[in-house]
Amino acid sequence: MSITVTTWSLEQTSPADLRPAAEPGADITVVRAGVPSPEFSRFLYTAVGGDIRWTDRLSLRHQQWQEALAKPGTETWVAYDRGTPAGYVELEAQDEGAVEIVYFGLIPAFRGRRIGGHLLSYGTARAWDLAERWPGLAPTKRVWLHTCSKDGPHAMDNYLRRGFRLFDTKTSQEPEVETPGPWPGA
Template identity: 80%
Template sequence: MSITVTTWSLEQTSPDDLRPAAEPAGDIRIVRAEEPSPEFSRFLYTAVGGDIRWTDRLGLTYAQWREIVERPGAEIWVAYVKGTPAGYVELDPQDDGVVEIVYFGLIPAFRGRRIGGHLLSYGVARAWDLADRWPGRPGTKRVWLHTCSLDGEHAMDNYLRRGFRLFDTTVTEEPETENLGPWPGAARSE
């Protein structure tokens, strides 16, 4: 069985495009995961993407996860609420001055609490200043990402509110997958 998935690609072409969200109230910190950890990266990926069918990385080996988190210039920024991981943004700078936001999202329990706009704003600002942190790379000329019809219901609106513009749309048929969560059955309501 297959499902129809629409994928939208969005971009910013200037740091002036960013329209930051207000910082939410409460004990919320955004911290870079500076020590590459395949285990922590996989935890974030499954915890955030399990209920919205993120499956492309599930079959990766430990060595493949390690290669991802140790890419030169790659950064993972994690939002914490009262010390608990709430979500993350993963940045992947290319050699041509383009930075892709490869993954972004919140763990389901933290959605709808105004954390997503703040975390995305922070991640986009970091993407625009990656050149300052990685000498020898060209300045950032473009920040882009993609989202799809399987992502959270507020994802597209958040991207548009932060100043991203649509530049491509594709429609594909993909195999139906179960919402996996970080463990079997985790995405099911009790």
């Protein structure tokens, strides 16, 4: 069985494009995961993407996760609610000053609490100043991402409210698959 999936690509081409969301409150902090950890990254990936069918990284071996996380200009920023991971944003530097927001989202229990807009704002700002933390990288000229019809119902609106603009739309057929989330059935 297959499903029709629409994928939208969005971008910002100037730091001035970013329209930050209000901060959700003192209990929410965003911290960079300073040590690349495949185990922690896989936890975040499955916890955030399990119910919305993220599958592209599920087959990666430990070494492949390590290689992806260790690339210069790759960063993971994690939102915490009173010490508990609530969601994350993963950035990846690319050629010609582009930075992709490769993954972004919240663990289901933390959705609908005004954390997502703040985390996206924070992560986008970190994409714009990425070269300041990575000597040798070109300054950021473009921040981009993609979202799709499998993502949460508020994803596209959040991206547009943060100042991202649509630049491409594609539709494809994908096999319908069950994803394990943090554990089977989650």
